Amino acid sequence: MRRIMLTNILWLSLVWIAVMPVAIANTMAIKINDIKWPPFFFPKLEGQYLGLGKELLSYCLNGETYRLDYLNLPVKRTHLYMKSGQLDIAVYSHKKSRENFVLYSKEPIFISEYGFVSVKTDQVTIEKIEDLYKYKFGNLSGIAHTPEVLKIIEEKRLHDEVTEGYDIDSMFGQMLTSPPRFQVMANSKETFKWRAKQLGIADEVRVHPFTVAKKPYYLTVSKASNNIDNKKVFLENIDKCLVSAKQSGKYQEIASKYGL
Numbered sequence: 001m002r003r004i005m006l007t008n009i010l011w012l013s014l015v016w017i018a019v020m021p022v023a024i025a026n027t028m029a030i031k032i033n034d035i036k037w038p039p040f041f042f043p044k045l046e047g048q049y050l051g052l053g054k055e056l057l058s059y060c061l062n063g064e065t066y067r068l069d070y071l072n073l074p075v076k077r078t079h080l081y082m083k084s085g086q087l088d089i090a091v092y093s094h095k096k097s098r099e100n101f102v103l104y105s106k107e108p109i110f111i112s113e114y115g116f117v118s119v120k121t122d123q124v125t126i127e128k129i130e131d132l133y134k135y136k137f138g139n140l141s142g143i144a145h146t147p148e149v150l151k152i153i154e155e156k157r158l159h160d161e162v163t164e165g166y167d168i169d170s171m172f173g174q175m176l177t178s179p180p181r182f183q184v185m186a187n188s189k190e191t192f193k194w195r196a197k198q199l200g201i202a203d204e205v206r207v208h209p210f211t212v213a214k215k216p217y218y219l220t221v222s223k224a225s226n227n228i229d230n231k232k233v234f235l236e237n238i239d240k241c242l243v244s245a246k247q248s249g250k251y252q253e254i255a256s257k258y259g260l
Contacts, residue, residue, distance in 0.1 A: 028066050028228075030228060031069045031227070032057070032088065033071055033081075034070035035073075037053075038051070038195050038198070040091075042054070052260065053091055060238050073087075074142070075142040078090060082220070087225075088227050088228055089221055089222070089225075093215045093216065103235060104218050104220050105219045105220065105238050108216035108217060108218055110255075111217070112217060113211045114188060114213045114215060118205065122180075122183055124208075126210050127210055129148050132156075135183040136161045136163070136180075136181070136183050137152075137162050137184055138171050138181065138182035138185035140171055140187060163181045163182045168195055171185055176204060190259075194259065
């Protein structure tokens with residue numbers, strides 16, 4: 001009897017070993033850009049946090065058919081790779097021009113408020129976009145400014161009143177140094193609040209109440225992707241998952257970890 005039991009256990013183990021590679025092989029790797037966009041995406045863990053966007057995508061994909069393969073790429077290369085299909089999915093705000101190379105989901109994965117931050121003691125006042133003319137501006141590379149703000153930035157560049165930067169942490173440092181390199185910068189308010197908290201400077205900076213725009217962001221699929229067979233169904237399933245998560249409270253449970 002004992003020999004029979006051992007034989008059965010050995011047989012089941014061999015079957016499991018044989019099946020595992022098939023299961024892994026049937027899980028398609030899809031590529032997505034891993035950008036530094038707190039609190040939505042963290043290229044590396046911040047404590048135990050993945051980022052809201054990453055958590056929601058992992059929750060909705062569930063690892064059964066697809067697994068996420070993150071690539072850390074600059075913004076311009078992200079666009080090129082989405083056009084060529086070297087990236088399969090990306091999170092974008094809606095632009096008509098992008099419809100040439102991506103398919104959009106219908107349900108926003110998150111909504112971001114675009115606004116401004118300054119040093120609290122500088123007594124900077126921004127109640128309308130035109131108020132930016134009064135201050136030196138810090139421009140973080142990759143930020144999609146509204147046309148009105150971009151026009152002001154271009155005009156200020158002509159007068160050497162724009163400091164260019166590539167990392168939000170160092171930009172905060174340049175704004176807080178004495179004398180400051182600039183007085184105001186623009187980004188997602190959620191990003192400013194999260195990063196200021198993580199850097200321990202939340203009491204030193206002011207995220208202004210004035211909001212330039214609220215932008216919904218959507219999951220998109222590259223039209224040139226070879227890894228997602230039925231792109232329309234893929235996006236429909238993501239939409240259903242997000243709607244269900246919002247109705248059940250799961251979405252807010254995840255978002256609350258990021259102060260959203």
